[in-house]
Amino acid sequence: MNENSPKRRVRQGMDYGETEDVQQVHxxxxxxxxxxxxxxxxxxxxxxxxxxxxxxxxxxYLGRYSGNFSGDGxxxxxxxxxxxxxxxxxxxxAQTAELSPADRGKKIFSAxxxxxxxxxxxxxxxxxxxxAGSEYVxxxxxxxxxxxxxxxxxxxxxxxxxxxTAVMQPWEKTLTDAKISDVLTFIRQxxxxxxxxxxxxxxxxxxKELANHPDSFTEPDLKAVPEDAELxxxxxxxxKPGEPPNPAASPAPSQPKA
Amino acid sequence: MNPADVPLxxxxxxxxxxxxxxDVTIHDVERVERALIDASTRLPxxxxxxxxxxxxxxxTLLAGFTSFKLHSPELLSDVSFLTWGxxxxxxxxxxxxxxxxxxxIGTAIWLMARLCRTTLRHPLLLIGGAAFxxxxxxxxxxxxxxxxxxxxxxxxxxxxxxxxxxxxxxxxVSWALLMFRFRRGDNIYITQWYLLxxxxxxxxxxxxxxxxxxxxxVQGVMQEAVTWxxxxxxxxxxxxxxxxxxxxxxxxKVIGRPVYSYHLAAIGFWTYALFASWTGMQRxxxxxxxxxxxxxxxxxxxxxxxxxxxxGLNHHMTMRGYFGLLRYSPTLRFTVFxxxxxxxxxxxxxxxxxxxxxxxxxxxxxxxxxxxxxxYAFFTMVMFGSMYYIVPRLVGREWRYASLIKLHFWSSxxxxxxxxxxxxxxxxxxxxxxxxxxxxxxxxxxxxxxYLRGRSVSGLLLTVAHFIFAFHFGLMLFGLGRTASVxxxxxxxxxxxxxxxx
Numbered sequence: 094m095n096e097n098s099p100k101r102r103v104r105q106g107m108d109y110g111e112t113e114d115v116q117q118v119h120x121x122x123x124x125x126x127x128x129x130x131x132x133x134x135x136x137x138x139x140x141x142x143x144x145x146x147x148x149x150x151x152x153x154y155l156g157r158y159s160g161n162f163s164g165d166g167x168x169x170x171x172x173x174x175x176x177x178x179x180x181x182x183x184x185x186x187a188q189t190a191e192l193s194p195a196d197r198g199k200k201i202f203s204a205x206x207x208x209x210x211x212x213x214x215x216x217x218x219x220x221x222x223x224x225a226g227s228e229y230v231x232x233x234x235x236x237x238x239x240x241x242x243x244x245x246x247x248x249x250x251x252x253x254x255x256x257x258t259a260v261m262q263p264w265e266k267t268l269t270d271a272k273i274s275d276v277l278t279f280i281r282q283x284x285x286x287x288x289x290x291x292x293x294x295x296x297x298x299x300x301k302e303l304a305n306h307p308d309s310f311t312e313p314d315l316k317a318v319p320e321d322a323e324l325x326x327x328x329x330x331x332x333k334p335g336e337p338p339n340p341a342a343s344p345a346p347s348q349p350k351a
Numbered sequence: 352m353n354p355a356d357v358p359l360x361x362x363x364x365x366x367x368x369x370x371x372x373x374d375v376t377i378h379d380v381e382r383v384e385r386a387l388i389d390a391s392t393r394l395p396x397x398x399x400x401x402x403x404x405x406x407x408x409x410x411t412l413l414a415g416f417t418s419f420k421l422h423s424p425e426l427l428s429d430v431s432f433l434t435w436g437x438x439x440x441x442x443x444x445x446x447x448x449x450x451x452x453x454x455x456i457g458t459a460i461w462l463m464a465r466l467c468r469t470t471l472r473h474p475l476l477l478i479g480g481a482a483f484x485x486x487x488x489x490x491x492x493x494x495x496x497x498x499x500x501x502x503x504x505x506x507x508x509x510x511x512x513x514x515x516x517x518x519x520x521x522x523x524v525s526w527a528l529l530m531f532r533f534r535r536g537d538n539i540y541i542t543q544w545y546l547l548x549x550x551x552x553x554x555x556x557x558x559x560x561x562x563x564x565x566x567x568x569v570q571g572v573m574q575e576a577v578t579w580x581x582x583x584x585x586x587x588x589x590x591x592x593x594x595x596x597x598x599x600x601x602x603x604k605v606i607g608r609p610v611y612s613y614h615l616a617a618i619g620f621w622t623y624a625l626f627a628s629w630t631g632m633q634r635x636x637x638x639x640x641x642x643x644x645x646x647x648x649x650x651x652x653x654x655x656x657x658x659x660x661x662x663g664l665n666h667h668m669t670m671r672g673y674f675g676l677l678r679y680s681p682t683l684r685f686t687v688f689x690x691x692x693x694x695x696x697x698x699x700x701x702x703x704x705x706x707x708x709x710x711x712x713x714x715x716x717x718x719x720x721x722x723x724x725x726x727y728a729f730f731t732m733v734m735f736g737s738m739y740y741i742v743p744r745l746v747g748r749e750w751r752y753a754s755l756i757k758l759h760f761w762s763s764x765x766x767x768x769x770x771x772x773x774x775x776x777x778x779x780x781x782x783x784x785x786x787x788x789x790x791x792x793x794x795x796x797x798x799x800x801x802y803l804r805g806r807s808v809s810g811l812l813l814t815v816a817h818f819i820f821a822f823h824f825g826l827m828l829f830g831l832g833r834t835a836s837v838x839x840x841x842x843x844x845x846x847x848x849x850x851x852x853x
Contacts, residue, residue, distance in 0.1 A: 120836035121743050122385050126607035129540060129600055134612035143660050151653035158706060160642030169642040
């Protein structure tokens with residue numbers, strides 16, 4: 094504060110706020126250096142080397158992790174462009190139609206059924222019956238449709254073993270006719286099973302027929318149906334004209350899978 | 352106006368010649384000219400600085416809350432507007448739009464006027480701009496605390512505040528461009544490139560983000576891509592450009608020596624403009640985006656090594672032989688600290704963007720360390736430096752206490768150093784334990800607790816620094832600075848310093 098005394102201020106007399114005379118500018122401006130200028134030193138070789146390294150490294154990184162610049166590739170390493178099955182089924186057909194019903198069924202199976210019945214179709218001893226080699230799966234389609242649509246409870250004997258601690262839920266509200274038919278087609282052709290395909294129309298017909306059936310089925314209900322009874326839509330569904338998935342599905346059984 | 356009419360004079364040969372071999376009156380004219388320019392910028396620049404420092408203090412308090420709540424969550428948790436989810440965005444936005452942007456604009460106005468050698472006509476317009484800007488930040492922070500936050504990082508201000516900010520900004524920017532239009536002299540100095548760039552980039556970055564998020568929103572995860580592009584480019588193209596431009600002015604100005612190389616400056620500027628705008632997506636490594644988007648950003652981040660090395664070398668060579676002056680000049684010390692931090696910040700940015708490292712640092716405190724390196728260790732320190740230079744010229748007084756400046760410098764330095772160290776190391780620890788499948792998530796939050804406490808300590812240091820600086824600035828504002836013909840040196844002046852006439 095003493096520094097700021099009037100006496101001192103008068104002596105300084107350089108303060109910009111206190112003087113009328115514009116010639117007497119603030120000391121800071123008086124002593125200030127010139128506005129900055131620019132030298133013209135050349136680029137050093139080391140710097141050019143750094144540029145080269147950065148460009149090389151950046152470019153290499155871009156090449157390595159670009160995921161082939163594909164619009165839907167989340168994997169930075171890319172790999173082959175998305176696998177297509179068109180090669181196997183021959184030319185023609187929109188991309189979405191390329192999957193056969195069995196292939197679509199496999200996806201549905203792994204999302205909904207594999208938890209209990211396992212991807213290998215073997216089920217779990219004592220709890221979930223196997224699908225591979227099961228007489229229900231290989232037999233007529235009607236029983237199968239009933240089980241999937243309405244579910245199953247109570248003990249059940251499959252391939253000589255008894256199961257019954259778990260309940261199968263009804264799928265009629267969760268899966269559409271097309272999905273149920275796809276998944277049935279899949280399990281009837283997978284794991285060495287020798288069943289024919291199932292069409293969505295068959296499932297739709299059965300769904301209508303069973304609309305008023307309140308509960309899940311039990312083993313006696315199933316036994317009441319002849320073992321080789323087919324779905325109401327009828328066997329010829331597979332050969333109906335104007336039904337694209339089924340012709341595509343017909344080569345599917347020939348796929349040699351374990 | 353015809354470019355052919357402009358005489359082709361190599362940069363700064365003609366002015367040197369006139370200045371050197373003419374009589375003293377030229378110097379006098381230059382001084383009077385500077386005095387007039389400074390006088391014309393006084394009110395708007397001080398208004399911007401004053402508001403900025405107010406927001407700095409508020410932001411510091413909010414930051415303290417944010418930091419303490421992470422290890423003491425029960426602190427004031429029953430007051431809805433002081434919950435973590437509101438205090439944190441309030442802190443970030445106050446710092447970004449209140450402190451950093453306003454300080455940057457203040458410095459930019461002054462630099463622009465000085466370098467265009469033109470007085471600021473109609474400063475009232477700029478004061479209006481500053482008032483509007485304050486209103487925008489006030490509305491925005493109020494909106495966030497009330498619960499109107501938009502939820503996009505660095506864009507939490509509700510749209511009504513963003514509109515006010517934009518009006519304020521257009522006042523300011525049209526102003527700066529006018530000044531550039533009426534410039535005198537043939538040379539356009541490096542600082543002017545960066546400032547012009549910043550003034551044109553800000554509306555692009557901010558406007559693009561606003562339009563793509565609120566006016567015509569893009570769908571789904573692409574919003575995140577827009578947000579991160581925005582946050583990164585606000586840091587690079589707005590704050591980065593202003594900060595670098597300021598450093599390009601302050602360093603040669605204080606030591607009184609030309610910038611080392613024009614060529615380096617040009618390369619540094621254009622490669623910066625080219626590569627920086629590609630960055631941002633690297634913060635989304637392994638996110639649900641096409642891999643090439645993220646990789647392109649990482650590659651661009653790697654390429655920013657080019658401007659960073661160039662600018663760093665340019666500053667270093669300019670300073671070479673003059674590092675001793677860091678003992679005396681506050682401006683130089685803050686600015687050089689900021690310039691060095693810029694290099695470190697950029698290199699750390701390159702490292703943590705690489706996929707192999709981002710695996711550990713992403714979604715951890717390390718990315719917060721990164722933001723603080725950019726916005727504090729680099730930008731804020733450069734702004735402090737420029738304020739230490741500019742304010743005495745505006746109020747006609749010297750800084751009162753060298754001890755306060757020193758205290759400010761060391762608390763800021765240690766504060767931000769400790770914070771960055773804690774958050775970087777803590778972030779790596781957090782990331783490794785989050786990646787370890789044998790650990791529960793709650794254990795990864797345990798590993799970071801000590802680091803968070805350390806961060807709070809660093810926050811206390813920064814709080815001290817900011818209040819000291821605000822007090823000192825207040826003294827200057829009320830005319831209580833020293834009246835002396837020598838500046839306030841950090842250390843007792845010696846021959847060398849006197850000779851350099853800082």
